[in-house]
Amino acid sequence: MTETTSPQSQGSHAAAAALPPQYAPAEVEGKLYEHWVGAGYFEADAKSEKPAHTIVIPPPNVTSVLHIGHALDVTLQDSITRRKRMQGFEALWLPGTDHAGIATQNAVEKQLAKEGLSRHDLGREAFVKRTWEWKEEKGSAILNQIRKLGASVDWTRERFTFDAGLSRSVLTIFKRLYDDGLIYRAERIINWCPRCLTALSDAEVEHHDDDGELVSIRYGEGDDAIVVATTRAETMLGDTAVAVHPDDERYQHLIGTTVELPFTGRRIPIVADAHVDPSFGTGAVKVTPAHDPNDFEIGQRHGLENLVVMDERGVITVHGPFLGLDRFEARPAVVAALREEGRIVAEKRPYVHAVGHCSRCDTVVEPRLSMQWWVKVAPLAADAAAAVREGRVRIHPKELEPRYFQWVDNLRDWCISRQLWWGHRIPVWYGPNGEIVCVGPDEDAPGTEAEGWRQDSDVLDTWFSSGLWPFSTLGWPDETEDLRKFYPTSVLVTGYDILFFWVVRMMMFGLYAMKDRGPEGSIPFHTVSLHGLVRDQFGRKLSKSLGNGIDPLEWVEKYGADATRFTLARGANPGVDLATGEEWCQASRNFCNKVWNATRFALMNGATVAGLPAKEHLSTADRWILSRLTAVTAEVDALMEDYQHAKACDALYHFAWDEVFDWYVELAKSPLAAGGRAAESTRAVLGHVLDATLRLLHPYIPFVTEELWKTLTGGETIVTAAWPQADGALRDPAAEADILALQEAVTEVRRFRSDQGLNVGQRVPGRLSLQGSLQAHEVELRSLARLTEPAEGFAATATLQTALATVELDLSGTIDVAAERARLTKDQAAAAKEIAAANAKLGNEAFLAKAPEPVVEKIRTRLATAEADLSRIRQQLAALPQA
Template structure:
């Protein structure tokens, strides 16, 4: 085991007096966390000579509160940093929050609406002041909730994407990108939210299947007729062409000619473009360059006019009978007018199709031609892809790499301007003669008549893309930047691989001279309910993790989340699982308390193996195997497996077997008891340190009581000493087999767990068990066989024979009746399920999950019959 400061000597019962008889998380967690922070355990020293280990928090929105997804992600990050801290690294878990442009502006605008005001009533400067005021009063409640969870972040370094340092970083990188020709202004089709009144990026659009109407419309007259289909009939008011494929012979005679656009006094050309799929629909498509991204490209290729027919609120601006209508009202009105003219060829209603919605407010997105600011991503995205391909950055699990490449290899230029007031205002000034000047953080903006700054702000993901280095003081070359960049690992959900991870990769490589922002990207899944369904308030299955923490303790919530965390896979979680983790925390508490009451100690060196019993050697051998196993799982980000390994080792092997097997040793006293007390102290010491990163509170309370050490937070991480004893493991394995088989037999016979019965043990076939006879009898409640003993049941197990006299313990006739009744029920169940599975008509109609359930019932019935028949055969 690892070296550690030895505590002062104490008597067998003194430490246990410090532990209450029951574990109450509320009495422990708050005071422990404040102690950890006050002692500076989480403070990172940029001048330390220790090897650095740095992780950034995925910055939660300032508008947010701790949801189960946060709790899940924070648990994983905290476990990694706590382990590395114990391993002697200089750890930094960087905290902070994102200003969340659209979301925060919406919150404050709703508050203003309650007062009967809008942001325009206040003006830009006063509105921004109002947002800062809201942030100071109401924003950032998540920080207090992070403390509840036990997040070991360096609070002294907490950052906000709108603070002065990060704003300087934003202005610096904008200026560099602009000067390098990687930021430009252009009129393009963007995703426009008529509710938020701003452009949003492609990755902020959520697509869902909606019911719509597919309308086929006849354009032109006589032989000059084409039929086009659309789900957005109102956009025909902005059509400037009809496109067909160059090789489509059906329309060859029309290419280069014009057709009349219904409901208007315009004629529009028929153009040939390879973008058109001649096999889809009629093979002719309407072209609306100002309101569709594909049509925009067709329009550019053919020099078509770009007619904008809606304003920013999606209200029709085209002159005519539809002027002033909302787009949905206009859609119905346009279809009605076309029907009246006899232009409707076909209508499909309802028509299910994929429709983009604003991820913030769920309003249907409107493609809109707009002058915006863009990042030219091609060289940045190539660098981000190359960093993973050449091994500088590893994505874990590796199968997620394909998603990453699919994104960065096909990335379109990024629209970074937002028509908001809250955010980083774009540092560009326009002059009276059409000048455009980009201003860096140390430069004075131009002034004088006619000069004004760009009114748009930057996409929130622009500033959060700088997070791994802006939080460390960039663009200044600070000690923190030199020490902690690049970060060791990024832990985040696969759902923001495109939103955030790709942005950080592009900006980090660009700003930091080709050095990526992290060595490893460890992706996790989404938290779902116990049935695998997405958690949502609208579904009624959303969970406030604080409620579970109040009821079961933070350790129970953390352990449950970690135990479900397989890399890149969604995590189902239910309250009963949190309850089971609370039981585990209680088990740890009670077992440690028992050990202290029986004199378990960490004082002095471990006795030599020669002094130890096979039971002692077995548990130490298993302990070292578990240390190695847990280390391997941590290095592979296998949180579920490491948590499961610790759970089964602690509960099954330490508490249920080693402690129980040692009771007879403790009772006998002498040197063997002293040895076992020291071994038990060692096992608990190491087990608590192994458990600490995932369950920090209960382990610190127990470890400091057990060892009198300062805190397990800064204790040494256990190391595998290399000690293994396969012979002891086999010997104790045989003991466990005997005890387990006899316990099963007792249960089958209806004996109560504490009921004592006379028994004779013949261990000639398993001589190694002789040393454990007293423990075996104690665990199995077996009395010695006295004169006149008559065996009514004999069990051969692992080379030993256990003979029991059950004559005075069981009413055999009543037991036979009970088992016979159970057998009849099992046989009836088998007959019914077999009949159903033999019914071809049933199998043809029943869903797969129903058939599988019946198959499972039949298998259970078969197993029950075998078990009951065996029990009946054993009755005398």
Template sequence: MTESLDAHRPDAPTLAGQYQPGEVEQRRYEQWVADGRFRASADSDREPFTIVIPPPNVTGSLHMGHALDHTMQDALVRRKRMQGFEALWLPGMDHAGIATQNVVERQLAEQGLSRHDLGREKFVERVWQWKDTSGGTILGQMRRLGDSVDWDRERFTMDEGLSRAVQTMFKKLYDDGLIYRANRIINWCPRCLTALSDIEVEHTDDDGELVSIRYSDDVVVATTRAETMLGDTAVAVHPDDERYRHLIGTEVELPLTGRRIPIVGDPHVDPAFGTGMVKVTPAHDPNDFEIGQRHDLPALTIMDERGVITAHGPFEGLDRFEARPAIVAALRAQGRIVAEKRPYVHAVGHCSRCRTTVEPRLSLQWFVNTSPLAKAAGDAVRDGRVRIEPPELAKRYFAWVDNMHDWCISRQLWWGHRIPVWYGPDGEVVCVGPDEEPPSSSGDGPGWHQDEDVLDTWFSSGLWPFSTLGWPEQTPELAKFYPTSVLVTGYDILFFWVARMMMFGLYAMDGKQPFDVIALHGMVRDDHGKKMSKSFGNVVDPLDWIDRYGADATRFTLARGANPGGDVPVSEEWCQGSRNFCNKLWNATRFALINGAHAVGPLPEAERLSTVDRWILSRLAHVTAEVDEQFESYEFAKVCDLLYHFAWDDVCDWYVELSKPVLAGGGESAEVARRVLGHVLDQLLRLLHPVIPFVTEELWTALTGGETVLTAPWPVSDRALVDDAAEAEVATLQRVVTEVRRFRSDQGLRPTQRVTARLDGLAGAGVAAHEPLIRSLARLDPAGEGFQASATLAMPGEVSVALDTRGSIDVAAERARLTKDRTAAEKEAGQARAKLDNPAFVGKAPEQVVAKIRERLAVAEADLARIDAALEALSS
């Protein structure tokens, strides 16, 4: 009978019969926070490890992308904390200019008000009120996921310290000539009435029309935006295009306007596209703007900020999408439409906040001259100061920073960091630093006024790695925790946020990089590899999974799919499997506690360990080393896969099962097994803690009596425990048991049904001492007098198992199974022989490859012999 826990550790806790995440997660998390387990100290003499969280929008809520991102970061931080580092994971939120302003404007609209009804000051006050009462939902959701962030250091991109950093950075760039104001083409949202950054524009393939317009007998152009022709100031051809070279320098009349415009030669034109002629509208197309600059063409703005036509004539006052068909109709009436293609699928940019079609617009804006900053950002990766994981994504990084355009940083909003520039009555322009008084301290002095625009949200978030640590002040936190250790983020914002942080960090911190490693992951997708989208109906709320299966199961599902740089497929079925894995750990630890396993004191001396004990300790040593190696390479999927199979297969399915008869037998062997089982579970729970923190905390504290696994030392692989002989011996035992179990399953035998059997060749295979274990696990009774084998299973090596299954076996089914196995073995042997009989293969293939083929042939021939013997025994 199995010994009870009380016989060994009367004070040891018991575990409930089943793991209930809802009863554990909130209690454990609140205790961690109350005990200050996540706090990091700048005064510590321990080596720092720092991650600053990519700040979620204050308007946001936890989605699967966040859950993946945070799971990976938390796993890294928890492991480093266990390794003895002073680990800081710094949380915070982004003020999210456009998104937040839109939220509050929608609330005002419900009251029949606009922001202009309130005025700027009152509107900003209203936004702060919304932020304090309704913003930051995601912070509470981060607690549900288990984020081990230092809540005492939470920051917000518009708090006092970060606002000071923003103003300091703007002033520094301005004084160094790296910020300027100019008329340029920018992305414009006619709904939000502001410029947009590239990342705020989402491109989709939309149905449109391609219209070919005859300007004259010699000039035909094609366009998807006929309404912009009202602003044409030239037609361009390639200077080397023989068809049109004679037209360069002449003029053509622009239809519907009566204006004459020049024909210019420009290398931007692709002679092979369309007619090889393009209309040039400098005020409404970025490429046309560049052509206009090269040829000194006027830029005529023919739309207002809401996308309404302002050009004098019959189309004035029409919305851009109303003007398009009206203009095409007017041209058709004049016989100028040469061809129309509908639908014509082309890429169209949309505002990511309101889905309005973005309009390229010539506008007076503030820009950052990115050339020297981008070069420094590229150099930091090229010279090894910053490492990109996986390395193959470095090409995408260089493609961006090596070809970066100047960055439009001004936004026509009220919520955000207001541009610290003042204009005087006589054209004076003054940039004001954080410790400087503006020309008029009240802001409404005679003739002086501050710039109305605010800064792009990415400007302040680009300072995040150092502004959150106190910059521009030289704080102890900045000295301790900068450069940060690793940035974990999706490859989709590599070009935008990551590049900006690199530029600003290197510039502000005297060439010190903002992070040592950029670890990139992909997007979360469904189990069919499809992007999650509301329109597809496949969006999953991670909080739903947390409610149903627990935070650990949700985290493990995400981490197990996270390969560096790759997209991460997930499904509810996989999350259910992760929940089952947590339950498996629970049941194994509960079994261990009931049977007196413990993690107190040193391991027994080697001579007291059984082969099975030595095997599991050897496997633990291997797995620990591999997990460390994969963590350092950000191979989260491989970490999870290693630990899953070690826990489920090696520990639960084999070691626990092999230990049951030993524990039931009592004596010294049982006590050794208790200590080994306790040690293995102790180390396994530590290894799993970074990914599944809640269940491991509950189990580890119950098993060890320790305060928290969160600060328990990280396991170190003990190479002295590696035992190849024990691993080979147990592998043979496993093969025997597995083959018998497979046979039993194929024959439909009940798991508990015992079968009489004779085991031959165990001694020759080195597993004779394990016969009792083999019989116990395979439900085999000893063969007595009158035993008659009805089936024989021949294993690789010298082992064979003769079974008396008369009356309980389906002979026809077993013969069919063996025949199928023989066909497969014969095919394998034939393929191997064909390669070995080919002189070209044997002569040219590497020696190790040829050896591998010979090994495959030997295994296949052994299988054939085994199967033939089994078929012969079955016939008899």
């Protein structure tokens, strides 16, 4: 390391001395974050004249702990917000949590169960009070965890979907939708959890393959008999028809007739319906309108009776031999009874099929006919579709637009009522004489319980309140300063997996609630930036069963928040799943250390930020790195503006490590050692480039850049420092071409040296023949390639050629040729053996048919590597001096 003692460098030398030799994230991150929050750097000012940039955090459940998906969300939103703040926007990133009806109620009920109590022992009022206490004690865990990632959210505006202000928003929009005829009560098929005893949204149902059975049952006798196939034999007790396709020739003679339903004595009609798939099973299906959503639709079309045969806990309620049996007890009992009567035509076990499970307790969901509250979505969905089609809201990447339209153009009415106690209670009252009154937030109940009035006992689906999040968090329905300044929000960053469940609902509610603002002012956000799901390094879904889960907090503890963030951002291509693993995080940690060490080196050598010298005082290397900085600044700016985080991080990584640290710092060592004007110019350029590079990196790795930038510049904080601007005047194609030629020559020599097994520091005699602009860089070439001047008796044993350079090397006496030939010959045999083994496996059709694709791909990679090794080894052998 070269050190200087000039007056200009003494200050930076002292600053560098204050930096520890090694970067220790644990000693930096916590104290820096608390300083940022305490200084108010993240607080947005609604009175500011700066243009607004708003992001509302997708509110995690109060029951959640930070998982890798949350960490990705936080990283991307923070990088966007930090850049916009540096660009001069009044940047608001608003935090908060969701009350998470079922999840939170389950958590509290489990707590009560340990005490030998149920919620019914407490009663509704006491249970809700107990749940609030649980929320206050444990509900902020995930928000404390996102602080560890450096999230620059405005904590003064933290919101909760069940706090007073947001509850008022919920009541307001319910009342408006109700008065407009867009909320109604009706009996329909819903997803029902027999354990949680509530309706579920589609988002709360997880489908996965289960082993079941497919049984074919004969209804009726003789020529009038018809065979149906089902996986749920117990529901046949509620059949009210058999359906066939109207064009199915096999059943034309039966359409319009009736058939006797076993065990019941009831005769049910055989109807023709186009919904039936003639190719499935026998082409005839049993119709149970009260226990299947498709059957319910068939029943509506044909005026069939809705016969409920199970209670809310999944217990059979039909009188007869199966009365009182649980649904899973009734299924084999019904099949056994049918078998005894000779009505089982075929049985298939196991029959693997997709089954819905409650996402909270994993109970198999039961389709159930139930009286519930619904939102009439057709007009709301039409507006949500138009906002995207007309370009007022952009789906990014555009390739995911069809998925959005697939959902929004085919929405069915939304069940919004839940049979829970924790949540926004439906504001509808029923009177003693059949009255139904919807009560707004500023209205009194129409009467008392003593007078015969009672409030609906259900609460609203959690997605109902979270659908209001972009404007309820800003004070709606009041016209607050925040609402005027920060709505519509700028961008919503979320995973593509909740495009329907949350994004579409926010679109519908925002356009409806804010319609007085007109088409442009009513949208909830200008852009929906969709990212993929985090997977492991083999592209597999993260799951407990695979044992491949990733705890981001473990990464933060081991490698630092910056390394964790950079790992996630560098894999985040729009709309595409990202594969990652701990070795990726280790590499990011190494990058952060490289940034630390390179900046510390620059400070030790007097780097300054006093301004750039005149162009005539700049070396070719100076002009090259300034030109590259300008190009990279423009590139990164455009990529971040387009939410191309992976490409932006990759550009920054290679610019910082490859160009600044590996090339420019090396090129800077000679002028720094020489002193004088050249050294002062280099210090100024080095300081300028590092200043800009740290600012460009800051949105992704905020902690290490803050620590280094303050030391380098003496500034208060990088958080509010100006975002770098690409200075076109610094573009210098000639300097870039000169250094590119130098890099090509040095890289070729280094490659050859490595192939020959030479030590990095070992110097080799070399004769150079340089052309064009490269002639002026012989000193740099010799220094970087570790080449000495040719001495008397020089005899070239190898010649290397690039566009502007011919390099002759004399390796005699440098290596043991015989030993090197023996080593390479051994390596050649090993590579050939690897190629033969890989080809044998890839040529084996039986192996290819059975092996998982990742295994096959790994062998293909090994083959390609071995072939490249063999080619390289042969070239090395050919280049060795002849004995």
